[in-house]
Amino acid sequence: MKYSMKTSIIILTYNELQEGTIPCVESIYEHTNINDFDLIIVDNASKDATPKYLQGLKEKYHNVKIQLNSKNKGFPAGMNDGLKLAEGEFLVLLNNDILVTPDWLSSLLAPLITNPEIGLVGPISNNVGTEQRIDIEGLDKNNYVDYTREYLNRHKGEVFFTKRICFSCVALRRDVFEKIGFLDEKFGIGFYEDDDYCLRIQKADYKLAVTEGCFIYHQGSLSFDKANRDHGLKNELYLCKKHNFTWTGTVTAIAYLKKIKEDLLKYKSSHSDLDPNLEKVMVRLKGFEDYLIGLNKFEIKTRKRMKPTLFEKIKKIFSAPERFIRKQIFKKT
The missing domain is CATH 3.90.550.10 (Spore Coat Polysaccharide Biosynthesis Protein SpsA; Chain A)
Known part of the structure; x- marks a missing residue:
């Protein structure tokens, strides 16, 4: 163009x-x-x-x-x-x-x-x-x-x-x-x-x-x-x-699934005979989608209950070097 x-x-x-x-x-x-x-x-x-x-x-x-x-x-x-x-x-x-x-x-x-x-x-x-x-x-x-x-x-x-x-x-x-x-x-x-x-x-x-x-x-x-x-x-x-919303990692997973689902449905609509292996994927899409949506709701609910300071600490642990994680696990209380 x-x-x-x-x-x-x-x-x-x-x-x-x-x-x-x-x-x-x-x-x-x-x-x-x-x-x-x-x-x-x-x-x-x-x-x-x-x-x-x-x-x-x-x-x-x-x-x-x-x-x-x-x-x-x-x-x-x-x-x-x-x-x-x-x-x-x-x-x-x-x-x-x-x-x-x-x-x-x-x-x-x-x-x-x-x-x-x-x-x-x-x-x-x-x-x-x-x-x-x-x-x-x-x-x-x-x-x-x-x-x-x-x-x-x-x-x-x-x-x-x-x-x-x-x-x-x-x-x-x-x-x-x-x-x-x-x-x-x-x-x-x-x-x-x-x-x-x-x-x-x-x-x-x-x-x-x-x-x-x-x-x-x-x-x-x-x-x-x-x-x-x-x-x-x-x-x-x-x-x-x-x-005014809660950020979740599962949102990205749901977006990926939506894209994959759309492309599979386009393929199905343009092919009269569905490949048996592809059929096994498509019949499980709805279950996978329901699971992700449920996981997303749980993630939102959990995040809303978590205080910001605790949330920051948890994220820091998961993104930190191994030596920091060991220090957090084994430090004296």
């Missing part, structure tokens, strides 16, 4: 120049028409050679804008800096550890162009915590273009709806952004600001969509260390309080 309105691609960087930023930028210029986008890169006070590289990038390409922050402002505030510089009719937020594929941009934007009810679109990926994830045997950062080509050709134009989209790569129209606003900077360094934005978009009566025809290779959270991940505990509680 061709389009005349320019896209602003916004990338936030913090160190990881060789591992993340350079391969990311090179993949964008290799697989994207330079006339279709402007590239906005905000650096959050990197200590490596990233600022120097970005200065050179700006001199090399006419469509590059950069902002060099004097301190690490975190993901939401850093991305907001980029959004303030953006002039495109379409906005793409992209992690610096992403590698794109041929025709990725046109495939990513197509649902936003054809369906005004869609407010946010994400691609499929190898490394993501939602049903956007697909696994292709043998795929890695060196062969991902070749290994995903047939899949993308077979499923070009296919879209499914969801409740959550990972912000490692996400696109929206300018009119949606102007209605929803910036990312919530109260999430600090990061984590759950994407879930917050997805909820805000849905409350504004827009749909979230994933396109099966766009794949991005995600190397995976190069910019977050363990200390920053601990900040996620606080953000999770803030998210739940802000939207």
